[in-house]
Structure formats: C-alpha cells, structure tokens
Amino acid sequence: MFGFSERSISNILFWITRKKWLILSFLLSVSFFYFPTPDGLSSEGHRTLIIVLVALSLIVSETIPLPAVAMLILIMEVVLGVDTPDGVASSFMSDAVLFIMGSLMLAVSIVHQGLDKRLALLVITITGNKTWRIVLGFVTISALLSSFIGEHTVGAMMLPVALALIRNAGLSTGKATKLSSVLLFSIAYGCAIGSIGTPSGGGRNAIMIGYLAEFGMAEISYLDWIKMTYPMLLLEIPIVSLILWKTFTPSQKTMDSSVRKLKVQVAKTGKINANQLMAIGIFTLVFLGWIFFSPTFGLGIVALSGVFLYLSFGLINWKEINRNTNWGVILLFGSAISLGIQMKETGAAFWVAGQTLTYLEIIFQDVEIVRWFVSVVVAGLLTNLLSSAATVAVLGPIVLDMGGNPVITGFMTSIASAFAYLTVVASPTCMIIHSTGLITSADYFKAGWKLFIISVFLLLVVSLFYWPTLSL
Amino acid sequence: MKILIGISSKKFSEPTLDVGMRIASTLNSSTTILDVGKKVNEFSYKDVSIANELMESWDLDRPGVDVLEWAYNYLQSENYITKSSIDNSFSKNLLIDKGIGRSEVFLKGAAVTNLSLILRNGNIIEELRDEVQSFNYDLTIIGGSGRRRMAHDLVQYIDSSIFVVNNFNRKQTYRILLAVNDSKGNKKAVKFAVRVAQAFNIEVDIVSISNKEKISEKFHSASLRAEKMMRRTGVKSKVRSIEGDLVNTLVDAARDNHIIIMGTSSQSPISKFFLGSKPLAVMESCNCPMVIVK
Numbered sequence: 001m002f003g004f005s006e007r008s009i010s011n012i013l014f015w016i017t018r019k020k021w022l023i024l025s026f027l028l029s030v031s032f033f034y035f036p037t038p039d040g041l042s043s044e045g046h047r048t049l050i051i052v053l054v055a056l057s058l059i060v061s062e063t064i065p066l067p068a069v070a071m072l073i074l075i076m077e078v079v080l081g082v083d084t085p086d087g088v089a090s091s092f093m094s095d096a097v098l099f100i101m102g103s104l105m106l107a108v109s110i111v112h113q114g115l116d117k118r119l120a121l122l123v124i125t126i127t128g129n130k131t132w133r134i135v136l137g138f139v140t141i142s143a144l145l146s147s148f149i150g151e152h153t154v155g156a157m158m159l160p161v162a163l164a165l166i167r168n169a170g171l172s173t174g175k176a177t178k179l180s181s182v183l184l185f186s187i188a189y190g191c192a193i194g195s196i197g198t199p200s201g202g203g204r205n206a207i208m209i210g211y212l213a214e215f216g217m218a219e220i221s222y223l224d225w226i227k228m229t230y231p232m233l234l235l236e237i238p239i240v241s242l243i244l245w246k247t248f249t250p251s252q253k254t255m256d257s258s259v260r261k262l263k264v265q266v267a268k269t270g271k272i273n274a275n276q277l278m279a280i281g282i283f284t285l286v287f288l289g290w291i292f293f294s295p296t297f298g299l300g301i302v303a304l305s306g307v308f309l310y311l312s313f314g315l316i317n318w319k320e321i322n323r324n325t326n327w328g329v330i331l332l333f334g335s336a337i338s339l340g341i342q343m344k345e346t347g348a349a350f351w352v353a354g355q356t357l358t359y360l361e362i363i364f365q366d367v368e369i370v371r372w373f374v375s376v377v378v379a380g381l382l383t384n385l386l387s388s389a390a391t392v393a394v395l396g397p398i399v400l401d402m403g404g405n406p407v408i409t410g411f412m413t414s415i416a417s418a419f420a421y422l423t424v425v426a427s428p429t430c431m432i433i434h435s436t437g438l439i440t441s442a443d444y445f446k447a448g449w450k451l452f453i454i455s456v457f458l459l460l461v462v463s464l465f466y467w468p469t470l471s472l
Numbered sequence: 473m474k475i476l477i478g479i480s481s482k483k484f485s486e487p488t489l490d491v492g493m494r495i496a497s498t499l500n501s502s503t504t505i506l507d508v509g510k511k512v513n514e515f516s517y518k519d520v521s522i523a524n525e526l527m528e529s530w531d532l533d534r535p536g537v538d539v540l541e542w543a544y545n546y547l548q549s550e551n552y553i554t555k556s557s558i559d560n561s562f563s564k565n566l567l568i569d570k571g572i573g574r575s576e577v578f579l580k581g582a583a584v585t586n587l588s589l590i591l592r593n594g595n596i597i598e599e600l601r602d603e604v605q606s607f608n609y610d611l612t613i614i615g616g617s618g619r620r621r622m623a624h625d626l627v628q629y630i631d632s633s634i635f636v637v638n639n640f641n642r643k644q645t646y647r648i649l650l651a652v653n654d655s656k657g658n659k660k661a662v663k664f665a666v667r668v669a670q671a672f673n674i675e676v677d678i679v680s681i682s683n684k685e686k687i688s689e690k691f692h693s694a695s696l697r698a699e700k701m702m703r704r705t706g707v708k709s710k711v712r713s714i715e716g717d718l719v720n721t722l723v724d725a726a727r728d729n730h731i732i733i734m735g736t737s738s739q740s741p742i743s744k745f746f747l748g749s750k751p752l753a754v755m756e757s758c759n760c761p762m763v764i765v766k
Contacts, residue, residue, distance in 0.1 A: 006740070006741055009740070009741040009742060010741045013629070013741055013742070013745050014601070014629040018598065062513060062514065065514060066515070111522055111526070114529070116526050116529075152519040153519075155519065156519050156520075156522045156523035156526060157526065159523045159526070160523070160526045160527045160529070160530040160532055163530070163532050164530050164532065167532065172538075173532060173533070173538070174535075174539070265530075324518055324521070324522055325518070326515075326517070326518040326519075328514055329514075329518075387513075425513050425515075427516075428515060428516035428520075429519075431512055431513060431515070431516035431519070431520060432519055432520050434510065435509075435510055435512055435520045435523070435524075435535055437509070437510065437535045
C-alpha cells in the first residue's frame with residue numbers, strides 16, 4: 001500500500017498505538033488554539049496554558065522521553081509566540097536549575113565513595129538488634145540524611161542495607177514479607193518526610209525558592225528554610241515509624257543474627273578511608289556554604305563549587321558523573337521553571353488562580369480554606385500522580401498568585417508535594433523500593449493513606465501555630 | 473531456529489518453559505529466556521540504576537536475576553538442560569550489559585550452550601517486540617494467563633511465529649488441531665505442526681473449515697498436502713472437513729485438549745488493525761494452547 005512494505009505499515013501502526021497520547025495532545029493543543037480566548041486571559045496566557053496541558057499530559061503518560069518533553073516546552077514557547085528565543089533561553093537557566101544540577105552531581109559523587117557500608121554500620125550501631133528500633137533507625141537516618149543530600153541518593157544507599165538485613169534473616173530477597181515491607185517503606189517514607197527539611201532535600205524546594213525570588217515575593221535562605229520545615233520533619237519521624245510498624249508488624253521481633261552478619265560483612269571492608277573522609281569533609285563545606293554564603297553566591301553556585309572540589313581532588317571522574325546524572329530531569333526542571341515564569345508573566349497563573357478561587361469559594365465559602373485546599377490537598381494528590389517537582393513547577397505560580405502570604409502558601413505547596421506516599425511514581429525513592437519486586441502498587445496505600453491524612457493535619461498545625469512565631 | 477521464551481514470574485512460567493524447551497530440544501534450537509522486569513519511570517531510572525549497582529557491591533542480585541536463576545534451575549531439574557562439565561568460575565551471579573536496555577545473566581557455577589538468559593526492564597510488549605525484531609527470533613513463546621491483550625498485540629506487531637501457552641497441563645494428552653486453508657502461510661503452518669507433533673510425540677487432526685456446505689477444491693487439496701507431509705515425517709494424522717464458522721468451529725473442536733496451530737492471516741496490517749483477523753479471534757476465545765505461524 002502506497003509503496004510501503006507490510007512491515008513498515010505494521011511499524012507505523014505500532015507507533016500509533018504506543019504514541020496515542022502524543023497524537024491526542026497534538027490534536028487537543030490545535031483545537032484549544034482555535035478556541036476563543038476566555039475573558040480576563042491574555043492571548044499569550046491562553047497559549048501558555050495550552051503548553052501546560054500538553055506538557056502535563058506527556059509527563060503523566062510517559063509517551064515520549066522526558067528530555068523530549070523539555071524540548072517541546074521550549075519549542076512551543078517560541079513557536080506560539082509566548083516569548084522571544086532569547087527570553088525563553090534566559091528563563092530556562094536560573095540558580096534553581098544550577099542548584100538541582102549541582103545537587104544531582106553531588107549525590108553521584110557521594111554514592112561513588114562507597115559510604116553505604118559506613119551508613120549500614122551507623123544504623124545498626126545506633127539501633128541494636130530489636131526490629132522496631134531498626135525501623136525507627138531507618139526512618140530517622142533516611143529522614144535526616146535525605147534532608148541534606150537528597151532523597152533519591154539516600155534511598156539508593158539504604159536499599160542494599162535493608163536487603164542485606166532481609167537476606168541475613170534467612171528470608172529470600174525475591175519474596176515479599178512483612179519484614180521486607182516495613183524495612184523498605186521505612187526508607188521510602190523516611191526519605192519523603194526528610195526531603196522537606198532543607199532546600200537540598202528535593203528539587204521542588206529549589207524550584208519554589210526560585211519562584212519566590214523571581215516573582216519578587218521573598219528571598220529565602222537555606223537557614224530560613226530549615227527554620228520553617230525542620231520541626232515538622234522531626235515530628236513526623238516517630239509518627240511514620242509507628243504507622244509503619246502497626247501496618248506491617250513483622251513476626252521477627254529481633255534480628256540478632258541478621259545484624260551480627262551485617263556487622264561482619266561491613267567489617268570486611270575495613271576502616272573508613274581517606275577518600276571517604278574527604279568526601280564527607282567536602283559535603284560539610286558545601287552544607288556550610290549553603291548556610292552562610294548562599295544569600296550572596298546562590299545555592300546553585302555553592303553546589304557546583306562542591307562538585308568542582310570532588311572533581312579536582314580526584315574523588316570522582318567526569319565520566320562517572322556524566323553516566324549517573326539524570327540530565328533529562330535537569331532539562332525538564334529547566335523547562336518547567338521557564339514555563340512557570342511564562343505563566344506568571346503572561347497572566348495565565350493569575351487567571352487560573354482567579355478561576356480556582358471563584359469556583360472553589362462556592363464550595364468552601366472561605367478564601368483561606370480554598371488557598372489551603374489547593375496548596376496542600378491538591379499539591380499532595382498531584383504529587384502522587386505527576387512527581388513532586390513537576391507538581392511544584394506547574395502549581396507554584398498559580399498558588400503564589402492566589403493572594404495571602406506567598407511565603408506561607410509557597411512553603412505549604414512545597415511541603416505537601418513531599419507527601420509522596422500513595423503511588424510508585426510519586427518519588428524516585430518509591431520507585432527504587434518498587435523496583436525490587438518486593439513492593440506492589442497496592443502496598444503503597446496500606447500505610448500511605450494514613451500518613452497522607454496525618455501529614456496534612458500536621459502541616460495545618462505547623463502553619464497555624466508555629467510559622468506565625470517566625471518573622472518571615 | 474531461534475526461540476524466545478518470555479517469562480515474568482515464577483508462579484505462572486513453568487508451562488511456558490516446559491513447552492518452549494520441549495520444542496527447543498527437538499529442534500536443537502538456540503533458546504533465549506527473557507524476563508521483562510518492572511518499568512522504571514524516567515524521573516527515577518538513574519537512581520534505580522545506582523541502587524542496583526550498590527546492590528551488586530553487597531553481593532545482592534538485581535531484581536529479575538532471581539526469576540532467571542529459578543528458570544535455569546527448573547530446566548535443570550526437569551532435565552531440559554545439562555550443565556557443561558566445566559563450570560564457570562564466577563563467584564556470584566553476573567549481569568553483563570549488552571546495550572539497548574538488555575543485560576545477559578551469567579549464573580554462578582552455571583554454564584550451558586545454546587541457552588541465554590536475558591533481563592530487560594520496561595513495557596512488556598515494547599521489550600518483547602524489540603527483542604524479537606533486533607535478534608530475528610523465529611518463534612516467541614509466552615504464557616497465556618491473563619495476557620490475551622499482550623498476545624493480541626504481539627501477534628499484530630512482531631515478525632516471529634507466536635506460541636501462546638494457554639492453560640497447558642503437563643498431565644493432559646494433547647492432539648494438534650491444524651487448521652488448513654488455501655492461504656500463502658498454510659505450508660509454514662503445516663511444517664510447524666510436524667515439528668510440534670514430533671516434540672510432544674502426539675497426533676495431528678487436520679481440519680479444513682468452510683461456511684459452505686461443500687468444501688472447496690483448494691481447501692481439500694491443502695488438507696491432502698498436509699496429510700502427505702505428516703505421513704512422510706512419520707506423524708500420525710486424521711483429516712476432517714467441517715462446515716461452519718471458522719472461529720467458533722475451531723474453538724469448539726479444540727476444547728481444552730488440543731494445541732491449535734494455524735497460519736497468520738493474509739489480510740493487510742491496516743485491515744487487521746481495524747477489523748481484527750480470524751487467528752486473533754480464535755486466540756481470544758480458545759481455552760487451550762495455540763500457535764500462530766508467520
């Protein structure tokens with residue numbers, strides 16, 4: 001037919017079935033383009049919202065690679081006349097993107113030092129051999145560490161520790177048990193609650209700081225962030241541990257021989273070496289740099305300085321950083337931030353915020369509740385569907401345009417986007433534990449819904465009673 | 473002949489392995505056992521890959537290796553394969569990246585010729601199709617449990633013949649139900665039926681089904697040619713002509729004690745895409761193993 005072989009036609013049909021979301025997005029964007037622009041929305045704002053819809057549908061459906069979505073956002077911004085090529089390029093790169101890029105590279109550098117064995121020893125030395133203490137230890141260490149070096153890094157480093165303990169307990173690492181569930185979820189949920197603790201806990205925190213600065217609403221320092229969020233993190237540690245223990249109580253109440261075997265295994269690797277000490281030292285310097293110098297130099301530049309030191313001291317080579325850094329995510333974050341800025345500048349965010357307030361006020365009767373509902377409940381639910389960073393990138397400009405104190409609304413959105421308890425796609429750590437085959441999609445709901453509700457409540461309490469005591 | 477056996481869990485894969493290895497042993501084929509693991513989204517794949525690398529440093533197997541290790545041990549326990557006399561010297565299971573998202577598994581102390589264990593991650597249809605198209609397999613064998621949609625898509629989009637091991641019971645005595653007609657693919661289907669009959673040492677029912685009261689001359693001669701081929705290869709067969717609708721008649725005749733073998737449809741891919749085809753309709757309704765020969 002038309003000179004095509006049967007195989008070519010079959011290939012085309014296969015492509016169509018696999019890329020139906022891409023085709024649908026294209027058709028929808030064309031039809032929305034010809035829709036009359038709604039009242040109160042500028043023509044540029046109308047076109048920006050088309051890009052948002054296309055980007056969201058492609059991110060959720062994963063029909064094309066993420067870097068392709070990132071490029072499509074930039075292409076559409078220029079082709080649809082939302083901004084000039086130079087304007088798009090400058091909105092694409094910001095300190096927030098440099099910070100995300102630097103943090104991902106720092107994470108690769110830290111993992112490369114083999115510190116996971118040290119981490120294992122630290123956990124079991126603190127916790128001893130009682131299983132409930134090990135669970136509490138896993139949640140605590142995961143939460144505290146992920147607040148500084150990023151949840152995905154800690155998740156990757158803690159996973160083998162949990163699997164080694166499971167194997168040492170005489171259980172198969174290929175078969176799900178309550179012990180495997182409680183240990184793996186204590187990593188994933190520990191990392192999730194930890195990621196709110198500092199700007200380096202997750203890319204979304206950097207995106208929100210970037211928006212607040214870019215829109216001239218507030219300059220949030222690393223230390224300001226810690227003051228706002230750390231109390232909530234600390235409160236969540238015992239709550240998460242308790243809920244996980246009650247939901248997945250394992251029959252093994254002590255793990256004596258398992259812990260002993262793990263100690264022997266770690267002891268074989270010898271004492272901490274000079275490179276590992278230097279790696280910890282450089283990260284400590286970076287951390288101090290974030291606290292003391294980020295208001296002047298920016299979070300991104302401090303993070304890149306750390307990467308520079310790792311490379312210069314030969315603790316890692318560029319090939320390794322290049323191989324293990326997720327460049328696609330960096331491109332997507334850059335594009336999403338660019339899109340967020342366009343949403344603000346074209347008035348699209350303001351229009352969506354206004355529409356949301358108008359319609360939801362009919363239901364809730366109070367603008368404060370509407371603002372809380374969108375920035376906490378909607379952000380929390382979207383993060384479980386989209387991914388936390390994409391949620392903040394898209395929802396950020398809208399909630400910041402909903403009135404009230406933008407710092408409070410921005411923080412609530414950022415924190416709620418860490419409530420990644422319900423689905424596999426919600427965060428990289430959820431995906432890491434799911435990839436073991438020991439956790440099914442349904443398992444996420446077992447403890448996840450309880451944590452989601454408690455976290456929403458806790459955030460409300462913190463925002464009502466603690467934040468007003470701070471002068472932000 | 474190159475055979476691909478797709479498995480995804482220990483629970484449902486024994487019949488698939490049984491069928492695949494019986495055919496592979498008879499034909500002395502090169503066989504690949506493929507496990508397609510969970511799809512990792514793009515936000516997380518680098519993190520998952522780092523976690524997997526760390527697991528190796530802890531002497532822990534990556535997810536999926538355990539399924540292939542189980543499959544290897546199962547084949548050994550059922551005497552489908554014999555370890556070579558010289559074991560390899562790996563101290564642990566090894567996963568070698570072979571590019572395009574596939575890794576070959578080398579098991580500790582295990583070495584055998586003509587068998588590869590491959591691990592992929594992603595969408596099962598896309599990965600199976602990519603494996604078949606990239607390495608030119610002649611036959612793809614998959615389980616039938618809850619996978620009608622998958623088998624349906626594979627029949628549409630891959631070039632190899634497909635064996636759907638639907639409700640296969642090792643204790644059951646099967647016969648082959650070979651549907652013959654005057655299509656171009658008929659000869660291949662007959663040849664394949666001979667191979668399967670030899671592999672399982674079973675008899676063949678050659679059926680020609682037509683809506684018309686009197687079976688056409690072309691169908692009749694196709695049946696005779698098939699019967700002649702069976703006779704020459706020493707396979708016992710019976711010829712039957714049945715009046716009726718192809719799909720329902722074949723499904724009724726097959727019940728659960730036949731292996732249906734039929735050629736692929738000669739319709740164009742576009743027609744198959746929109747209207748479906750007879751082999752696809754049989755596959756969706758039958759309650760027994762089935763082969764669509766391409």
